[in-house]
Amino acid sequence: MLPEPAIPDLMRRLAEAYPDATAPDTKGGRDPFRSVVTCMLSAQSLDRNTAAAARNLFALATTPEGILALDDAAIAQAIRPCGLYNVKTRNLRRMCRYLLDELDGRVPRDRAGLMSLPGVGRKCADIVQHFTFGEAVVAVDTHVHRVCNRMGLAEGKTEAKTAASLEARLPADWRMQAHVILLAHGKRTCRARAPKCGTCTVNELCEAFLAGEMAVAEPGDEATPPRP
Numbered sequence: 001m002l003p004e005p006a007i008p009d010l011m012r013r014l015a016e017a018y019p020d021a022t023a024p025d026t027k028g029g030r031d032p033f034r035s036v037v038t039c040m041l042s043a044q045s046l047d048r049n050t051a052a053a054a055r056n057l058f059a060l061a062t063t064p065e066g067i068l069a070l071d072d073a074a075i076a077q078a079i080r081p082c083g084l085y086n087v088k089t090r091n092l093r094r095m096c097r098y099l100l101d102e103l104d105g106r107v108p109r110d111r112a113g114l115m116s117l118p119g120v121g122r123k124c125a126d127i128v129q130h131f132t133f134g135e136a137v138v139a140v141d142t143h144v145h146r147v148c149n150r151m152g153l154a155e156g157k158t159e160a161k162t163a164a165s166l167e168a169r170l171p172a173d174w175r176m177q178a179h180v181i182l183l184a185h186g187k188r189t190c191r192a193r194a195p196k197c198g199t200c201t202v203n204e205l206c207e208a209f210l211a212g213e214m215a216v217a218e219p220g221d222e223a224t225p226p227r228p
Contacts, residue, residue, distance in 0.1 A: 001152045001155060001207070002151060002152035002153055002205060002207060004169055006205055007153065007169060007170065007171060007174075008171055008174070009205070010151070010153065010202050010205050011170075011171075011174045011177075011178065011181065013201045013202050013205075014181045014182070014184075014185050014201065014202060015177060015181050016201070017185070017189075017201045017202075018180075018181055018184040018185065018188070021180040021181050021183070021184040022180060030132055031062075031132070032107035032109075032128065032132050032133070033062075033063065033064065033099075033107055034054075034058065034062060035107075035127075035128045035131065035132040036095070036107055036114070036117065036120065036124070036128055037054065037057070037058075037067075037092065037095075038050065038054040039120075039123075039124040039127050039128060040088060040091060040092060040095065040119050040120065040124060041053045041054055041057070041079055041082045041088060042082070042124075043084065043088070043124075044083060044084060045081075045082040045083050045084075049081045049082045049083065050081075050082050052081040052082070053078065053079040053080070053081045053082035053085075054079075054082075056077075056078035056079065056081070057075065057078040057079055059078075060074065060075075060078055063105075064095075064096035064097075064099050064100050064105055065096075065100070065105075067092060067093070067096050068093065068096050068097065068100075072089050072090075072093075075089045075092060075093075076089045079092075088119075091118060091119030092119070094118035094119060095117050095118045095119050095120065098116075098117060098118050099117065102116075107128070109129070109133050109135075110129075111125045111126065111129060111137070114128055114129065121160065122140075122159070122160045122163055123139055123140060123141060123159055123160070123163070126138065126139035126140070126163065127139040130176075130179060136172065136175040136176050137167070137175065138163065138166055138167065138170060138175055138178045138179050138182075139163075139179050140159045140160075140162050140163035140166060141159065141183070142159070142186075143182070143183050143185075143186030143187055144159075144162070144166075144179065144182045144183060144186060145158075145159045145162045146186055146190065146192060147182055147185050147186045147190040148162050148165075148166055148182065149162060150190060150206065150207070150208040150209075150214075151190075151202065151205065151206045151207055151208065152206070152207030152208075153166065153169070153170075153182075154166035154169055154170075166178075189201075195214060197209050197214045
């Protein structure tokens, strides 16, 4: 694991490398209900497909009551672009019903409350907490999970375990920025295949790189996978 005193330097370098890193625009904005719904739709879906599914669904309904008034076929057809639409249709119905029956239609602000909603896990809860309610928590998706474990910033076999590790190790003054910075690093440099280790601004701090575990791609070679 990366020594904790080195973490601020790593985060500073990454922030300087991605000054244009901004929050994703597919999680429903500042409306808590729309944010939860969009985050649920994003499971195993590309951002552009999630955005299309959310746009289709919100053209039909934007409240728990509105979604429950739709039949399953209408919901499934609207959210088809994001995949797993039958499962997600059932989860959306369960979440909306629970929200109305147990929480008077109000989306909780805290992690435990958000995770009490059917179909909402830690990643979704943290995304809503951070991007909708402005809380200083770091949402860990597949990209953040990958780069944290590669670099030694945090460790965990699952995204939820990595999130808990990262929360314990990351200095408080980086928690508002960490998600977008680490996401940018995972998409642009520390990619799942053919990571750009040779030009990485933090390779001298990266646990996997220093251990010789990364298969560095040559220019133009996008097919060489790194070791897990």
